[in-house]
Every structure is written in C-alpha cells, then in structure tokens.
Amino acid sequence: MDAVAKKRTIKVRNPLDLLTTLSGMAVCLVVGGYGWAAVTTLFGGGTLFGYGHDAVPCVATGDMGLDSDSGNWLLRPHAGIEVVPTHVNLCTQNPSAGQRLWYTLENLPGTVTLIVAVLVTYLALQRARNQGPYSSGFAAKLRFLGWFLLADSVLRPTIQIYASRRLWTSMADGPMDHSWQPVWACLLAGIALVTLARIMTAGTAMREDLEGVV
Template sequence: MTEQRKMLEPLLGVVSVALRVVIGVAVLGFVLSLFVDDIHFGGLGRSVCVTSDGMSADGAGMDTVFGPKAGVDVSSVPRYCTTDPSAGQKLLQAAGTLPPVILALGGLWLLNRLLQGAAREGVYTARTASRLRVLGWWTLVGGLVAAAAQAASQAALLATLAAADGASPGNVWDVPLLSPLVGLGLLTFARIVRAGTAMREDIEATI
C-alpha cells in the first residue's frame, strides 16, 4: 500500500465499499420492482401522500387517544393520501423524493472519484484540487436545489389533494444549513490543496 493510500484510509475503503453496496441495492430494488408488486423502487409506491405542515389540530379526543402526561398538549398534523394517484401526482411525488437521493448518490460517487484519484496521483495535485472543487459545488448547489425541489413539489402535490381553502403547505422549504457549510468548506480546502500544489511545484523547480 502506497503512502498516499495509507493517508486516505480508512475513508477510502469505506466510501468504495459503500458506493458498491448502494449501487447493488439500487439495481436489485429496480429489478425486483419490475416483478414484485409489493416492492416499489425509490420509495414510490401505489399511494401518494403529503403532509400539511401549515395546519394542525388539537383537542380532548387526542389526549384520550395518545395519553399525554399532565400539562402536555397533543396536536395532530394532517397527512393527505390517495391510493389512486394520477400521473401528475406521481410525478410530483418523484420530484420531491428523488432529488435528495440523486444528491447523495452523486456526492458519494464524486467523493469516491476524488479519493481514488488522490490515492493514484497524490493529494497535492491540480486534479485533486479540481475534483475537490467539483464535489464542493455539487454539495453546495445540489443541497439547495434538492431542498427547493422538495418544497415546490410538496406544495404542488398538496394543492392536488386538498381543497383550495382546506390546507396550507406552511413552511415547506426547510433551508438546509449543513450542505452549504460543507460545500463551502470543501471549496476552501480545494483552494488550500491548489496552493499546496503550487508550493510543491515551486520547491521541486528550485531543487
């Protein structure tokens, strides 16, 4: 095992195995969904559901059912479901379900590509810095796009399942904080790696 590969372990091995497992499970799930009725690829089943976070209800009936302790109130958030969804409703559900999955799979693939390349070519190289920058932009922009897609699809899907004045999507867009911070951190480290690469090249040229 080279020094570069030793430096990147155990993350290199974990990411490589995780990527293979995820791809295997995804392929297996897709194949089984074609032949088994109770298996639905990507969590997209026969029913379509959405939660209305903008409204809630409470009352004595809920206290009886859920049994809270003294001084504790129980509220319920409605969840709208249909077992006979239209093609448009299925598309809206997919638009909210698939972006986070694509973001995670793409990020895992880019991270594996980064680590494998760094193990072969070295950590302080222009290619490693470039791959690190790509991963940073994917995490930063992809996290925001996935959150926006989920919010828009949830609001649109709710509009197809509830009366115009019967439900409110509420604050459906939970602005992600972790992915932008991680993305900015990766972009910063990309600049550090690029600077280190330039310093190493200057030293080698001097020697």
C-alpha cells in the same frame, strides 16, 4: 546484511486505503440498492419513487396546530391545551400520473445528492491515494463536490417544497404548512470543501514550484 534489512523493512500502508475502501463499499451499496429497486420495480415486485405495483405516494404536512375542539382525539386534552400533530401523511392507493410525478420530484433530489456525494467522494479519495492529496485532480473533485453541495443546499429544498405543495393540493384542500430553509449541513459542508480545494490548489502549485527548482 542487505537482504536481512530488506526483509525487516516494514511496508507502510497508504493512510487513505481504509477510507477509499469504505467509500467504495458505500458506492456499491447505494448504486446497487437503487439498481435492485429499479429492477424489482420494473418486474412488478418493488417500488421506486412512487412507481411500482404496490407504490403508495404520500405527502407529509408540517406542524399543524389544532385546538382541542377542532377534532375527535383518542386523548382528551384539557381546556386551552393545543394539540400539535406532526408529520401527518396523506396517501393515495390509486395515484394519478400527476401524483406519481410530483412524488418522484419530491424524493428524487435527495437521492441524486446521495449518489453524487458518495461517488465523487470515492473518486476523490482514489485520486488522492494514487497521486497524493496535493494534486490538481484531487483539488478539482473537491471543488466540484463543494459547489455541488452549495447549489444542492438551495435547490433541493426549493424543488421538494414545490413538488410537495403540488402533491398536497391534489390530495386535500387548504394551505400546506411548510417553510423554506436551506439544507444547513450541505451548505456548511460545501463551504468547507470549496475552501479546502483552494488550499489544496495552492499547496499543489507550491509543490510543483519546488519540484521545478530541485
């Protein structure tokens, strides 16, 4: 009877297995994709951050309001109608070293954010799957990711706008219409993760106290 009961026992899968697998796939795609881009750029067949044989660094403007008399347009707006072209790109086929540098600095922060977020999420889920969600390692990784996203929400737009303006001034005269604002998604996610890390830390301490009593 015991043998039959054991055979009928259903193996309970860890509920975090699917998330861990998906996050692992995301890590492979992100790291592998940038790694492949780096290799192809090194051998002259690809582009990465403004480097490579066919790289064309560009900088996008903000919203630029122009009236109907300020230029020649394919359409003909009526009198008093404002033409608002958005995301006008300035590109150079023969970038200087400085232009490549500013283009890299403009795009690199977003890439770093993506790689760090995907990698830390994978490591946190691995720790939660192996040791449970109420573990010091899982809480520490959540806390790190939360503070990273909070810092990223402020530093990333600051760096990007500064680099964009420097790249803009190397391609055109006149001010660049870009206003600074935090990355709201990262800001809110960072606050949520830091709060969740504190909850997990308190839960871990309670679990350790109960295990000590038992």
